[in-house]
Amino acid sequence: MPEGKIIKALSGFYYVKSEDGIYQCRGRGVFRKNKITPLVGDDVEFLAENNKEGYILEIKERQNELIRPPVANVDQAILIFSAKNPDFNSALLDRFLVLIESNHIQPVIVITKMDLTEDSDVDVIEKYVHDYESIGYQVVVTSSKKGDGMDQITPILKDKISVFAGQSGVGKSSLLNALRPELELETNAISKHLGRGKHTTRHVELIEIAEGLVADTPGFSSLDFKNIELEELTFYFPEMKTRINDCKFRGCLHVKEPGCAIKEAVIKDEIKTYRYEHYLSFLEEIRQRKPRYER
Template sequence: MPEGKIIKALSGFYYVKDENGELIQCRGRGVFRKNKVTPLVGDYVVFQAENDTDGYILEVLERKNELVRPPIANVDQAILVFSAIKPDFSPLLLDRFLVLVESNDIEPIICISKTDLISKDAVQEIENFARSYREIGYRVLLTSTKEREGLDQLLPLLDNQISVFAGQSGVGKSSLLNTLRPDLDLETNEISMSLGRGKHTTRHVELIEVAGGLVADTPGFSSLEFLTIEAEELSYCFPEIYKVGANCKFRGCTHISEPKCAVRQGVEDGRIEQFRYDHYVSFYEEIKERKPRY
């Protein structure tokens, strides 16, 4: 039986690209509903073609990861697009996205957009944040679609990868993709000045070919709650805290109040940024206070 990858899902149809690059419009077999399996964009599947253009999906192959919102599987990396201004850069929101991405074993790439719109004073602040995240080990790009800044660094990173573009509404995800591939002509909306946020302009999940890879232009994570992360696992999602925490005196140290905590000492001596530690504590308490789900 032939195999392929779902690159688009719309109105009950799954569009599967086969090994020859041909697109087959497929429906899912009823057995999926019975087994509570929902094919997702990004899935590798076994299918049966009834003719050159139509067929049925018979089997969904094992996934390495899956996201619920947006519904997509087998993601290699997330391009986290955060604007320098309009809306203002938010390290708190960025860290929330980073935790969600890290917890799904997805490689994050931080992309700070609209750098052409900020003042010289603000540029320094943004560059300081960029340096902090780079020192942790994250790849950080400063981009401007107007000035075409940083795009030459981004394009090679997309090659042969399944990437999602995620971030707040109005940060310029669609503008960035339009600049990388002008023929896409994705709809973009200006920021609502009263709300300080844009409207979602993307209505379904589809993988589109950009720079030798596949990119999902999605509305980002519509849920930013830590529903599947346990408090004890949170430090794994802060690489620098996890690394320094290996030297804590007590095994299973939460890095909140235990004596001889290497992480708190790391904050004091500057090896861990205070704002990152503050976000860790805030997220830890949020997870601890989460109501149990049954």
């Protein structure tokens, strides 16, 4: 039975790339019956009816999966945040990082639009770059218009499935166009009235770029922490995770508990105050979440 990878999902069809080409496939009825949805990135077995069409028969075990955007077997998430227009938002970046970490996907931070910055902006961005690199994250600073930083991104993409995600209007499509100009992906300028960009990507598709596959997606339509429990949140802040065994009490949430190694590290500036404040904000958001009831 031929095997392949779903590279695009559109209007109920799944486009499977195999050694023999790309087949437009439908899923078997049993998938709907078992409430299984094939995802872009899935490795599948399929039955070819002719040299262009077929049916997906089996979905191989997934390494991981994202629901919004719907992509499976992701190796890394390229988180795109702009230095200006819109301004760099560390709280939103930390929210993305927690969600990516919780899905066991490697994050890479890319800061775009450096060509729009002034000297004072550059100082701020350089401080954030230093902070996130000291935590252990890979950070690339770019300008799609000038072409700066593109040579650093291409080796990151090789032989991997990457999701490009980030705040609307930060230049995801512009960055992809800079990496592969013939794509000519639709881009929209920031709406000055709304202060944000319009979504220009309407379906998920894996695009071959720099010897890897990149999922250009409509973005994360859900940025809540509905699948993260209070006790888990610390594990998605790497600089906290390495210190949790030093807390006096097991299960410490690092709020008011005595002998907390995390709070001590914040006082010593070993953990940045803004990161800790974001942790507390996310913790309260999870605490206020409506309880889930199993059916």
